[in-house]
Each structure stands twice: as C-alpha cells, then as structure tokens.
Amino acid sequence: xxQDDSQGWRAPDSARPSEPAVDSPWAVPGGTPPPSPxxxxxxxxxxxxxxxxxxxxxxxxxxxxxxFAAPGYSTPHQRPPEPRPGIIALRPIGMSEIFNGAFxxxxxxxxxxxxxxxxxxxxxxxxxSYGAAVFLDETVTLVQDAFVDxxxxxxxxxxxxxxxxxxxxxxxxxxxxxxxxxxxxxTLVVSRAALGNTTSLGAAWRGARGRLPAVVGVTVLVTxxxxxxxxxxxxxxxxxxxxxxNVTGVxxxxxxxxxxxxxxxxIYIRFALAVPAVVLERLxxxxxxxxxxxxxxxxxxxxxxxxxxxxxxxxxxxxxLTIPFTVGAGVVSWVGQGAAWTLPASTGxxxxxxxxxxxxxxxxxxxxxxxxYLDLRMRREGLDLHLQTMHRSEExxxxxxxxxxxxxxxxxxxxxxxxxxxxxxxxTE
Numbered sequence: 001x002x003q004d005d006s007q008g009w010r011a012p013d014s015a016r017p018s019e020p021a022v023d024s025p026w027a028v029p030g031g032t033p034p035p036s037p038x039x040x041x042x043x044x045x046x047x048x049x050x051x052x053x054x055x056x057x058x059x060x061x062x063x064x065x066x067x068f069a070a071p072g073y074s075t076p077h078q079r080p081p082e083p084r085p086g087i088i089a090l091r092p093i094g095m096s097e098i099f100n101g102a103f104x105x106x107x108x109x110x111x112x113x114x115x116x117x118x119x120x121x122x123x124x125x126x127x128x129s130y131g132a133a134v135f136l137d138e139t140v141t142l143v144q145d146a147f148v149d150x151x152x153x154x155x156x157x158x159x160x161x162x163x164x165x166x167x168x169x170x171x172x173x174x175x176x177x178x179x180x181x182x183x184x185x186x187t188l189v190v191s192r193a194a195l196g197n198t199t200s201l202g203a204a205w206r207g208a209r210g211r212l213p214a215v216v217g218v219t220v221l222v223t224x225x226x227x228x229x230x231x232x233x234x235x236x237x238x239x240x241x242x243x244x245x246n247v248t249g250v251x252x253x254x255x256x257x258x259x260x261x262x263x264x265x266x267i268y269i270r271f272a273l274a275v276p277a278v279v280l281e282r283l284x285x286x287x288x289x290x291x292x293x294x295x296x297x298x299x300x301x302x303x304x305x306x307x308x309x310x311x312x313x314x315x316x317x318x319x320x321l322t323i324p325f326t327v328g329a330g331v332v333s334w335v336g337q338g339a340a341w342t343l344p345a346s347t348g349x350x351x352x353x354x355x356x357x358x359x360x361x362x363x364x365x366x367x368x369x370x371x372x373y374l375d376l377r378m379r380r381e382g383l384d385l386h387l388q389t390m391h392r393s394e395e396x397x398x399x400x401x402x403x404x405x406x407x408x409x410x411x412x413x414x415x416x417x418x419x420x421x422x423x424x425x426x427x428t429e
Contacts, residue, residue, distance in 0.1 A: 098375065240252050387401060
C-alpha cells in the first residue's frame with residue numbers, strides 16, 4: 001500500500017483527521033460533507049417570521065414595525081385614519097364618541113356654550129326662581145305654624161299667592177321660548193366645532209339668528225303634536241275611570257295607555273332631528289320634520305337609546321344640583337322667616353342653582369342631538385366622504401359644507417360608499 005493510501009485510509013473506529021472533510025479523498029465530488037460533531041449547529045430559521053432571528057409576532061429585520069410594507073407604501077390590511085379636524089372624526093361615530101363630542105365642544109367653546117346658556121336663560125331662570133321661592137316660603141311658613149298650632153294642617157290648604165302663581169307660569173313660558181332660541185344657537189356652535197372651528201358669542205348670533213323663527217316654529221309643531229297625543233291618553237283614562245270607576249277604569253285603560261305612550265315616544269324620536277335640519281340645512285318647519293322623519297328610518301331604536309341615556313345623565317345631574325340649592329333656600333326661609341331679606345335671598349339661591357343647571361344641561365343635550373344628526377347623515381348619505389374630500393383638498397370646512405349636495409347623475413362615477421354628499425332634502429327615499 002502506498003504512503004498516500006495509508007494516510008488517506010483510516011480504520012472505521014479511528015478518529016477523523018483534523019483537516020476539513022473536503023480534503024478527504026472519500027468526499028463526494030461537488031457534495032457537502034456532513035458537519036463535524038464538534039462544530040456548532042448553525043441557527044435555525046423559522047420561515048414563519050421572515051428573515052433573520054426575529055421574535056414571534058414581530059416584523060423581520062429591516063422592516064418597519066406594524067407591517068411588512070416598505071416605507072412609503074401601505075399594506076392591504078391598513079387604511080389611512082379618517083381626518084379629525086374637530087371634536088369628532090369625519091366618519092360614522094358611536095355613542096361614546098357622541099357623548100365625548102358633546103362634552104368636548106363645551107370645553108372647546110366655553111364662552112359660546114356656557115355664555116349663551118347664561119345670557120339666554122337668565123331672565124327665564126329669574127322669573128321661575130321667584131315663583132319657586134314664593135312657594136317655598138309659604139310652605140316653610142305653614143310648617144312653622146304647625147309647630148305652634150297643629151290644627152292648621154286640618155284646614156283647607158291655602159293656594160299659592162297670585163304673585164307666585166303668575167311668576168311660575170310666566171317662568172315656564174319664558175323658559176320654553178328661551179330654550180328654543182338657545183337650542184338653535186348651540187346647534188350652530190356644535191356643528192362648527194365638529195368641523196374644527198371655534199365660535200364666539202357674536203358669530204353664533206349672526207350665524208343662527210336668521211333661522212331662529214323656523215326653530216321656534218318647528219319646536220312648537222313638535223310640542224303640539226306630543227301634547228295632543230298625551231292629551232289623548234290622559235283623556236282616555238279620565239273617560240274610563242268615569243264610566244267604570246277608578247280601579248276598573250284604570251285596569252281597562254292600561255293596555256291602551258301603554259300603546260299610546262309608545263306611539264308618543266316613537267313620534268317624538270322621529271322628529272328629534274328637526275331643529276338641526278332647520279339650522280344646518282336651512283329648511284322650513286314642515287320640511288325639517290319630514291327630513292328628520294326620513295333620517296330616523298331604520299335607526300329609531302339606536303337613536304332612542306342614545307337620547308334616553310343622555311336624558312338620564314342630565315336628570316341625575318339635575319338631582320345632584322337641585323337638592324342642595326333647594327335645601328339652602330329652605331334654610332334661608334326658615335332662619336329669616338318674616339324678615340324683608342328672606343324672599344330675595346331664597347330667590348337668589350334658587351336662581352344660582354337653576355342657572356348652573358341650565359348652563360350644563362342644555363349644551364350637552366343640544367350637542368348630543370346635533371352630533372346624532374351628523375352621524376345619521378354620514379351613515380345614510382355619505383356626508384363623511386364629502387367632508388373628507390373637502391378636508392384633503394384644503395377647502396374651508398364651515399356650516400356651508402353641511403348643506404345638501406345634489407345627488408350624482410346616472411353617468412357619475414360611483415364611490416366607495418353611499419353618494420358623496422347628501423341628497424336634496426325634498427328627495428324621496
């Protein structure tokens with residue numbers, strides 16, 4: 001055997017040479033020799049996570065976090081966020097966003113929202129507070145007299161004095177009228193805040209004053225409709241109790257009353273968006289009622305739930321604010337009974353509580369109503385696409401952007417959603 005053969009051949013149990021396996025004459029030409037038992041195992045690569053040693057769930061090395069697209073490109077699973085110039089994003093919004101927006105526009109425009117509420121409702125609150133103070137003072141007097149002579153409680157109770165009665169009635173009428181004016185003004189403020197604009201007191205008045213007569217008209221029509229339905233079921237109760245007696249009449253009336261109350265609530269919610277339609281679309285009272293009726297189609301339960309929850313929130317706030325101020329006015333009447341300053345002081349305490357309550361409740365309820373109107377137009381008419389187009393083209397976004405846009409013709413190109421812009425108010429659905 002030659003020397004080369006003796007160096008190239010080894011017994012099966014002998015150790016391998018220290019030279020690389022490729023120098024061995026037994027290596028297959030062009031093949032890859034098996035790794036040495038002492039050589040480290042190269043790191044394995046999991047093809048499920050891209051190239052390189054990346055952690056599960058993370059992007060491969062060299063790629064941006066959050067996706068596998070190169071810089072400047074978007075992935076098929078991502079979409080650019082909707083623009084948010086104001087208190088809401090320009091897309092259909094949910095209940096929490098509506099409530100946040102209703103509080104947000106108050107924070108963004110405190111002078112316009114709280115200032116308008118105080119200015120418009122101050123006179124109504126003063127008259128109403130005076131009537132309440134007179135009634136409270138007479139009640140405190142009756143209680144104090146009962147401690148001295150308990151027999152006064154057995155006598156016929158005296159009615160409220162003429163001044164207190166007329167003050168209460170006048171306060172209710174002025175409050176109703178003032179709330180109509182305030183709702184119209186605040187609707188314009190919240191619509192501008194949704195588009196990213198702030199509004200001053202003067203700008204709110206100049207922008208909405210031309211629509212206030214129509215706001216009063218549509219509010220009166222809706223109120224009369226609800227009152228007529230309410231009078232119908234109250235009259236039905238009176239008729240049944242008169243014919244069948246109190247207990248039997250009420251029991252017979254219950255199913256009918258439930259049905260009439262449900263119809264009253266259904267009609268009230270269907271007309272709930274009439275005021276925003278008057279202010280933002282510049283419609284007349286009857287046209288605004290028809291507009292609200294159409295927008296509510298198919299969304300009654302959702303709108304009913306949102307409006308009901310907003311009303312419950314305000315009711316809870318009313319109780320929290322009313323109780324301490326009423327107790328405070330009662331203490332003033334009790335301590336200063338017979339003094340000249342008692343009635344003005346108790347009136348002032350009630351006035352402050354009423355004004356604080358009005359300043360917080362009316363802006364919130366108006367904001368919920370106006371944002372609900374915008375949400376339904378985005379869902380039904382593609383108003384969000386229209387506003388997004390204007391925002392990206394840097395066109396001014398103001399209340400004029402919310403005016404109805406004529407529906408596209410048959411030859412117009414279709415968009416990704418509903419028609420970009422709302423249909424004409426008078427168009428049938």
